[in-house]
Amino acid sequence: MRTRTKTVVWFDEVGKNDVGLVGGKGANLGEMTRAGIPVPPGFIVTADAYFSFLAQANLAANIKKILASLDPHDSDKLQRASAAIMTAISGVKMPEEIGKEILVAYKRMGDGPVAVRSSATAEDLPDASFAGQQSTYLNVEGETRLLEAVQDCWASLFQQRAIFYRAERGYDHLKVGIAVPVQRMVQSEVSGVLFTVDPMTGDREKILIEAAYGLGESVVSGETTPDMYVVEKRTMGIVERSVAIQPWKLVRNLRLSKNGKDANIKVDMPEAEGGKQKLTDDCIVELARLAGRIERHYGSPQDIEWAREDGRFYIVQSRPVTTLKEEAEEERGEEPVGNVLVKGSQASPGVVAGPVKVILDASEIGKVLEGDILVAEMTTPDFVPAMKRAVGIVTDRGGRTCHAAIVSRELGIPCVVGTGNATHALKTGQVVTVDGATGRVYEGDITDRFTAVKEKTYRGDLKTTTRLYVNLAEPDLADVVAKRNVDGVGLLRAEFIIARIGEHPSLVVKEGRQEEYITKLAEGLTKFAAAFHPRPVVYRTNDFKTNEYSNLKGGQEFEQFEENPMIGYRGCSRYVRESEAFRLEIEAIKRVRERYNNLWVMIPFVRTVEELAKAKKIMDDDGLSRSKDFKLWMMVEVPSNVFLLDRFLDVGIDGISIGSNDLTQLILGIDRDNSKFAEEFDERNPAVMMALESVITRCKARGVSASICGQAPSFYPDLTEKLVEWGITSVSVSPDMIERTREIIANAEERLGKAPQQ
């Protein structure tokens, strides 16, 4: 326990052990200052000052009263309570001695423009930053405005989300504190970011520096193309440089600063000026040396934001680089950056923090709120509404082609699968950080310890001869994804739409409600067909397994329990044994095609040639037959399809699409959802590759379209090159991989001398 309270401490008076007094952000600024790293100078208004303010202003009792009977789930009341407390904190006059001390410190700093930030503290809570909030005010100038900004940061502890969060966890609202770092603003002439390791190649011998004129925001946000310099650590030689022509620079708009808004303006630069090298060679080396010092201080590669003002370098932020290179498996998060609670397989990349919601049964999905981390044994199509509200997903079981993995990639949220015990090890309400790229789940919100590897920018207008399709299932995403550089949908999974309808098709048939079902299904399909028209949308007819069917309303009546649903009553065999459900889909497709003729069909999980022929006949009988604009495809996902490909093609189809998830499962004999075998489940296994090559080259020889829609090219981009080499006609990937895959295809085609598509 501290005995003497302090209102203000200077950066060099605190270090990493002072989180209780100055919060995480404050402690880090102190740590860097003490290590002699040139941080823009500043002081921190301590958590003690905040507590003393609460006591002197007699606010505690009032806050307690407002929050005592609050139901945080009642959003109107929550909003009113938050507004009342925030107004009370901002509105009351700051006690004189606190204000005086702050202003003395401000004067000592030279009273120019400052950045005022929040740094929540709570000595006994692992998730302080989450329990508090993160208000920041840039370019604050003048005594009155500074004191207001400090008070506004204090008030931000009672933003709605923060109250809700603490109430849910039973934390005492009045024990969470907040410190406020006040730091001189750097009005940088040149600024940028640097990595003490090459983030693209993972080469630790190199320092990569990016530099642009003006404020760093434009570089961090990727709006400006910066100069790039690579320095070799050993020799400090500049081994690579590219100088960009900068058309404008970002500068602070000082006139607007009084209202506390971070207002920047763009100032045009003449080409002669914008095209200069932004840092001289001497400055580049000086900065590289400084970067080396910081890396040595922290003992790990760093991602650093820097600025240069009046001939001096300043370090604005330094964070460890944890994900060195997305595509290099072996580089992924070698060193955990926090306390790992569970570990599983990487399923969808990204880092996110939030409170856990353990859901043991699909009937409980209503408990998942916006911003939660959904933790389940396994997900099924019934979980989808909750998955859309969640910011991250963690499962006990499943490999990287399981439902959770596929859906989370489509939704673009981080996901870790196959942890074995997440539903036991993680508790509802506990805050965790999910790192989808390493498969780790950490205690608390430690997102600030991660750095986003700068995303490579891809051209959005590349054309290729090989078509690039996208895998989709969620109707709400159709419009957005259709705007991107894709040639159509190579796999429209029916299951999302059908799960939304929510009823077992046999129940619908039994009760004579076919029309209602067909209308709903047609509505869902229309969203895709309309969004992508005239580009093709390949609808994969329903491939629910019996366990998934039985979750639908009425499912228990019509489905029998199976030990191994993966190889059970699924796919084409259902269409030919009980054609009524299949006929509902055919009817819906026909209706949609009356307006949108770009909707095609693909039959999944076909075991025998006869089965395919029968399914085709049902379609023909119902008036859905191949034509100039209606193509019928079959998925290749059972090894018999590979061996007997010619006979399957002889049935008369327009194309195939390789379902590499099921095909790999069946060639290697590995249940794709069994996390024990996550490592061995690898489409690059020579047996699988042999099958892919054989199928693609034979289709090419027969002039039949060959596509792929399993996760393989989304997960192993290098594999795509091989597919192009063998003559695949289209590749279908998850939305997160569109641009990258297009570039891989374009490069492969260029190498092979294929002309780009017109």
Ligand code: PEP
């Ligand atoms: C596959 O098996 O590769 C495929 C695309 O289908 P699903 O993952 O839906 O089984």
Ligand code: MG
């Ligand atoms: Mg499949």
